[in-house]
Amino acid sequence: MRIGLAGAGRIGARHAAALCELPEVEALVVADADPSRARDLAARLRAGPACGRAAGRRPDDAAAVDVRAAGSVADLFGEGPPGSALDGLDALDGLDALVVTAATDAHAALVERGVRARIPVFCEKPLAADLDGTFHIVRSARAAGVPVQVGFQRRFDAGHIAAREAVSAGRLGRLHTVRSCSFDATPPPPGYVPASGGLFRDCAIHDLDAIRHVTGRNVAWVMAAGSDRGGEVFRACGDVDTGAALLGLDDGTLCTIGAGRYNAAGYDVRLELFGSEDSIVAGLDDRTPVTPVPEPAPGPARPPAYAGFLDRFAAAYDAELRAFVDVVAGRRTNPCPPEEALEAFYLAEACEISRREGRVVHPEEVRL
Ligand SMILES: NC(=O)c1ccc[n+]([C@@H]2O[C@H](COP(=O)([O-])OP(=O)(O)OC[C@H]3O[C@@H](n4cnc5c(N)ncnc54)[C@H](O)[C@@H]3O)[C@@H](O)[C@H]2O)c1
Incomplete structure (x- = not known):
């Protein structure tokens, strides 16, 4: 299987490394709006143990994943200048699938290109930066019969x-009450915020999907509020x-739902469900960054709290x-359709x- 990946940032690097571990993946072509990021990621993957370790492959084995950097995003789609594409690999029509891990405001155009090429697409959440873009992808993916899987990874979390x-x-x-929370230990890099879509579309969208998915119910109404007492970047973007x-x-x-960018104790994602017969919580373990008060008698040292999404949701x-x-x-079948x-x-x-x-x-x- 030959996979193209667009977006070599934080989650792109994580997903690229995971793809290299899968025995089905023979080739991975990495592209980014900043070609040096794609080159750096491809070099790290080629040099690192991720390049085929779990599949029993080594980078120097013939069976190792063939990791390359596209000179540009256009090259990934076969639209670059002649001779520039992918060091010998064909462009997109030679790939079997596309993984979109670029900044949110680039998702819609990238997914549409994958759909037009009729190859399955995995796209990080949110599927598009706005409602029209999301709606359009739903229609075009359905019309083309192309699977587009959205990255709501909580659907795959054991809890x-x-x-x-x-x-x-x-x-x-x-079931009478559900409480969901998503707190980042530290805010994302300032450059991430303007294209993120804001706290509810970028972060709480995970909680919104998880509530629908776990309860099997639809939402009848919402009432939301926000506050801004942290970095200026959020205010400057009209975000909270x-x-x-x-x-x-219904x-x-x-x-x-509680969501926020400043939770110095650690990265905290939990879903608590209270019913007439029992109550349960997903995401509460030794690494959950909450301390009961008064603190219980000292016991064995706890492992470090989750630092971020990469370790909390690795599995x-x-x-x-x-x-x-x-x-x-x-x-x-597609576990998370558009x-x-x-x-x-x-x-x-x-x-x-x-x-x-x-x-x-x-x-x-x-609703459109
Ligand atoms: N599911 C999750 O838990 C999770 C976690 C983090 C991020 N995300 C999502 O993943 C996406 C990326 O987030 P990130 O934290 O990796 O951001 P990031 O800022 O670290 O990386 C984004 C990358 O996209 C590149 N880029 C921008 N426009 C592009 C384009 N048109 N084509 C190709 N590359 C382009 C940037 O140069 C950058 O390298 C966001 O949509 C975010 O919402 C999801």
């Missing part, structure tokens, strides 16, 4: 999977660094990419309107 099973089996009784939302599900269950990222390779190989990303985006949009206008918003208001 979220167990929570969904518990709810659907009725083990909690009547801390947000909260209250959601009513069966009357109440949900809260989930690996699992979603294994799933994507299975989708490309035609071995499974329609689901659109539903989550409607809710993020509703939260954004609610926090700006200070009122309850029903998703029908934003």
Whole structure:
């Protein structure tokens, strides 16, 4: 399987390394708007143990993954100047799949190009920077019959999977309350913020998808608020660094979401579900950055708290990419289709309107 990857930043480097571990992946072509980033990532992958370790391959083996850097994003799509493309590999029509890990405002155009080339696409969340772009991709992917898998990795997190099973089996009784949180230990780099779409579309969109996925319910209304007492970059973009939302599900269950960029104790993603028969929580373990007070008698030293999404969701990222390779190989159905990303985006949009206008918003208001 030959895969093109567009976007060699934080998550692009993580996904590229994971792809190199999969036995089905024979070649990986990395592209970035900044070609030096693509070259650096390709060189790191070629030199590093990720290049085929789990599959029992070594970079110098004939069976090792063939990792290359495209001279430009255009080269990845076969649109670069003659002779510039991919050191011998064909351009996109020679690739079997596209992975989009570029900045959010570049997603829609990149996904559309993959869909037009009729190859399966994995795209990081959010699928597009705005509602129109997301809606358009849903329509074009459906019309072309091309699978587009969206990177809501919580669907592959062991805790979220167990929570969904518990709810659907009725083990909690009547679900009445859900609490979800997503707190970054440190804010993203300032350059990331302007293209991110804002806290609700960029960060809380994970909570919105997880709530729908785990409960199996739709959201009837939202009420959201935000606050800005951190870095100037958030204010300058009209964004907030801390947000909260209250959601009513269509069966009357109440949900809260807390999301923020300044949680120095560590990276904290939890989903708590309370029912008439039992209560459970996904994401609470030795590394969850919360300390009970008063502190219990000293016991064994705890491992370090989760520092960020890369260590909190390592297993989930690996699992979603294994799933994507299975989708490309035609071995499974798409676990996170664009329609689901659109539903989550409607809710993020509703939260954004609610926090700006200070009122309850029903998703029908934003539905296209
Ligand atoms: N699922 C998750 O947990 C998760 C975590 C982090 C980021 N993300 C998503 O992944 C995306 C990237 O985030 P990041 O943290 O890696 O950002 P980043 O800023 O570290 O990297 C983005 C990269 O995209 C490149 N780029 C910009 N426009 C491009 C284009 N048109 N074509 C190719 N490359 C382009 C930039 O040069 C940069 O190298 C964002 O959409 C973000 O929402 C998801």
